[in-house]
């Protein structure tokens with residue numbers, strides 16, 4: 001048995017990644033007859049529709065223009081006609097405005113999509129191209145990519161980290177992307193390095209994905225390229241979280257994470273940006289890990305944005321047994337989707353049908369002061385005393401505990417032997433002190 | 436009874452539970468109990484069972500009286516009972532055992548609102564209440580044994596004994612079980628021992644007698660490490676254990692008895708919540724920075 005004297009506890013939730021890797025290739029999902037494409041798929045403002053019912057669209061046709069700074073364009077994911085614009089289920093917001101497209105089953109690409117002749121863009125051109133391609137952070141309900149890139153403007157960026165850590169259980173979409181598209185990733189890295197004039201670009205891979213590490217290194221060797229630094233990071237949760245990853249890879253980095261001298265991009269986002277620049281291809285499809293014990297054939301699917309959860313799950317031969325909870329994203333920080341007609345959006349890394357035995361309600365007991373939640377917290381705050389202060393209404397003492405540092409990883413709730421809702425308490429406290 | 440809201444992240448929860456942790460903590464006490472039963476025979480078994488029954492009955496009666504359900508940590512009550520019994524000297528009257536068990540649960544745990552809310556270690560609180568009751572003074576035994584030597588590490592049968600410290604080897608074994616399985620704060624026992632050792636040396640006392648004859652070792656592994664009555668931050672726990680160790684030796688200077696550790700720890704229990712707020716450099720767990 002490993003004996004550590006340290007008071008930091010590394011959390012390893014059971015990975016459960018093998019399920020979706022039994023089909024170790026990306027499969028194309030069947031295009032459903034109707035796609036519901038929400039106008040708001042990220043943190044920020046919704047886009048404004050530029051089509052009306054009856055219009056003919058193609059895969060990649062822009063159907064909504066960005067409105068406001070924190071907004072990106074939205075594109076049709078397949079060819080067909082616009083059926084209606086209205087309120088529809090949304091995986092994160094519950095309900096939201098969406099454009100419904102009836103597929104003509106031909107999936108004709110828009111003529112505007114095609115190789116770009118001159119990829120030697122200026123920084124401004126690059127930003128607007130990224131925005132026009134509708135690219136947002138592709139892990140969860142993300143931030144528009146151009147906003148992240150904009151923070152680099154006029155600065156001396158230190159590094160960009162391509163995040164392939166994927167420390168959440170169940171998720172394998174980044175893993176599959178790295179296994180299949182490693183040349184594109186190297187190309188994306190090269191592109192980033194050139195256009196952002198970066199001194200350093202890294203690809204971070206979790207320790208549980210040594211085969212990826214091997215593949216990347218051997219590819220880099222045979223390309224005789226050495227600009228991409230491949231870093232192996234520990235695979236405990238939440239190592240894939242941005243600020244923690246930056247701290248791990250650049251231990252000396254003391255800059256403001258918000259000020260953006262260092263940027264972290266998901267593998268999926270980086271590839272989407274590359275495709276947007278190279279092929280003018282907007283973000284209208286993505287890899288989704290459709291998995292969970294309740295599915296007979298978990299897979300990684302290439303899914304059109306707007307495909308409903310039900311349709312995506314049908315590609316995996318439906319339900320083996322009925323799940324209580326279907327999640328968008330991983331089980332540690334994902335969101336529970338109540339209405340399975342909600343569509344896949346740009347940030348849907350995974351659709352996880354949790355088995356009923358994991359979602360059984362368990363008794364919540366009083367805190368036994370075991371201190372596990374503190375030891376599991378990656379940002380060194382004290383969820384135990386924060387929760388105590390919230391529950392007793394002792395808000396004055398809260399500030400000293402810095403609840404705003406919480407990265408919402410959920411470790412504190414995960415480890416609590418009394419099943420207490422620590423994350424929710426810390427979020428309550430965090431809500432009291434907006435940064 | 437409140438249940439987890441399964442519609443909120445995280446959707447996975449640890450397979451562990453508070454009840455399971457109590458059970459596993461109890462398993463760490465088994466070697467000590469076995470050693471005690473080896474030396475004292477039936478008598479020890481009777482005392483342990485009597486204490487356990489008394490604690491469990493008190494707890495279930497209390498949960499009938501008050502509306503709240505306390506019967507969720509049965510094994511923690513059994514541990515409390517055994518931890519109390521381990522402090523008692525052999526030949527103690529059966530009434531002392533029963534009353535101690537009742538006092539431990541009532542005054543140690545229930546008046547604060549159950550497990551986790553208790554300010555004092557329930558077994559120690561029960562013992563202290565027992566010791567001040569008229570007629571039960573003899574639960575405290577003098578442990579001034581200057582002539583001890585290393586041969587008594589495995590089995591002691593001399594005077595000044597309690598059920599708990601017949602075998603230091605058993606204590607070490609059970610304690611290390613707890614520590615290696617991380618069922619107790621990993622550093623606390625060693626900090627307590629180190630601090631006690633240093634103070635004992637500084638005061639020119641017989642180190643051997645402090646460790647071997649006294650119940651220092653027993654306290655280090657099973658009483659100092661109690662979660663609920665100790666601070667929750669790691670720095671708080673360090674200061675707590677160090678101060679408790681030093682205080683134990685100081686009290687031993689005045690009264691070399693089995694009660695020194697008890698009072699030292701009860702004193703530290705009372706200030707434990709304050710120790711959570713000692714500011715530390717890197718982390719903001721203690722408040723500050």
Ligand code: SF4
Pocket residue numbers: 373376377378379380381383405406407408409410411412413422423426
């Ligand atoms: S307090 Fe926040 S950062 Fe710390 S473990 Fe809980 S959710 Fe994670």
Ligand code: SF4
Pocket residue numbers: 366367368369370371372373374383384412415416417418419420422667
């Ligand atoms: S993990 Fe749960 S029981 Fe343990 S200290 Fe934190 S809140 Fe209390």
